[in-house]
Amino acid sequence: MGRTPCCDKDGLKKGPWTPEEDLKLVNYIQLHRPGNWRTIPKNAGLQRCGKSCRLRWTNYLRPDIKRGRFSFEEEETIIQLHSILGNKWSAIAARLPGRTDNEIKNYWNTHIRKRLLRMGLDPVTHAPRLDILDLSSILSSSLSNPSFLNVSNLLGTQTLMNPDLLKLATAILSLKQENQVPFTKTLQENNLFNNLMQNQVQPVQPNNQYQTLLQEGFSSEILTNQLMQANVEGCCSNVSTFGNSQENSIPTSLNEDFICQPNYMYCSSNPTVPDIPENSNFQSLYNSNQNFSFESVVSTPISSPTPLNSPSTFIKGGAEDENESYCNSLFNFEIPESLDMSEFM
DNA sequence: AACTAAGACAACCGCCAACAG
DNA sequence: GCTGTTGGCGGTTGTCTTAGT
Known part of the structure; x- marks a missing residue:
């Protein structure tokens, strides 16, 4: 049997998502809602596999993510x-x-x-x-x-x-x-x-x-x-x-x-x-x-690709x-x- | 300042179950 | 019932950042 990997085609990009790619995906899903993930990258103009798009959406771009x-x-x-x-x-x-x-x-x-x-x-x-x-x-x-x-x-x-x-x-x-x-x-x-x-x-x-x-x-x-x-x-x-x-x-x-x-x-x-x-x-x-308090916890903007690494997202004062x-x-x-x-x- | 190690997180991989044809 | 497709899940890897020397 064996299933062909969804990302084995040439030309499909891998690795970190760029803000432009995020924007394309978000714009497309906001207009069409996530349906068939396999068709989404093509319709959205992304050089990604559907699985990658789904993961990016569910793990990062979804608006209800905290x-x-x-x-x-x-x-x-x-x-x-x-x-x-x-x-x-x-x-x-x-x-x-x-x-x-x-x-x-x-x-x-x-x-x-x-x-x-x-x-x-x-x-x-x-x-x-x-x-x-x-x-x-x-x-x-x-x-x-x-x-x-x-x-x-x-x-x-x-x-x-x-x-x-x-x-x-x-x-x-x-x-x-x-x-x-x-x-x-x-x-x-x-x-x-x-x-x-x-x-x-x-x-x-x-x-x-x-x-x-x-x-x-x-x-x-x-x-x-x-x-x-x-x-x-x-x-x-x-x-x-x-x-x-x-x-x-x-x-x-x-x-x-x-x-x-x-x-x-x-x-x-x-x-x-x-x-x-x-x-x-x-x-x-x-x-x-x-100096520690819950108020010191700063959330990170949803669309920001890396700010979770920012010191502002961490609790100050010996949080660990x-x-x-x-x-x-x-x-x-x-x-x-x-x-x-x-x-x- | 440069280098290295460790930490943190995003993304990928492979497997599986559900489903449709 | 069989086969292929899809989405979901857990484990793992890759990459970037930060801390330490």
Whole structure:
């Protein structure tokens, strides 16, 4: 069988579109509406294939496309939908008015994906990455505080299924039993607990996106399974426990250090308005970035071919850090507490 | 100032499903 | 039912810009 490529004919131009080409395409579609894309370039006087014209129109020239940086709400929506739908960019784009699947895909690959990786999360499963996760640090924290030993809350079940890791965990646990104080102390002295901290995110309830998807005809079974999978595989520890509870054995200074790291901002019920204790050291950091605001987001004219690269389209004042810190509040999954470590050991 | 690397985004490629003849 | 066409989708590449040295 095999289908002939739509752009294999000689004389058809490829590469970036010029303003003149954009104008021709827009003028033609405004007059005739997009119909048969194969005939459009010929009728519009373009040396392009129909597919190229369609992509240019749908991804860039369409008047209802929203340009400019993604808002926090949009980013949150993307991440949550991605946790449910996976790489179904068109499905995700359908729930973000004015955004194209291509734009969302690019944004995911260039921003969110890297951010997740830096946070130690697998961008595919949204679960902690075991290849960089310091298991011993997790165990050390567990050992220093028995109530902390809900390993299911620290690791996804898939990681617990790894026999090598289980052996390691068993070995460390037995070591601890034999020589509790020095072992725990050593782990703490080596700042391993901080490593653990850097791999935690706070679980939260799935938001109304789930209901929306249900109303729009998505199978409740599929969505439920997806959410359950995300809950089980997702990162599982409750950061607020570390930051606020007196039950754990983390020194106060450690808590402060943790909270004050911009990358680990307090998780707020409203991700756009972080809850920042007035007296915390983080407050000063936050204040130092006060020049950030949503109003600083400047949209880009639709027809402009390159201005997205313009600095004006980016949030000033450490936006990347802001995003990264706020991002921690986006992975919102309720984790069952019932997983018993003993079943795996 | 020149060069290089990394980042960001637009565009392309190939596959697939739906549809029409 | 078969075949070709079309549009849609996700993955990947190409190109331009920016940052760093």
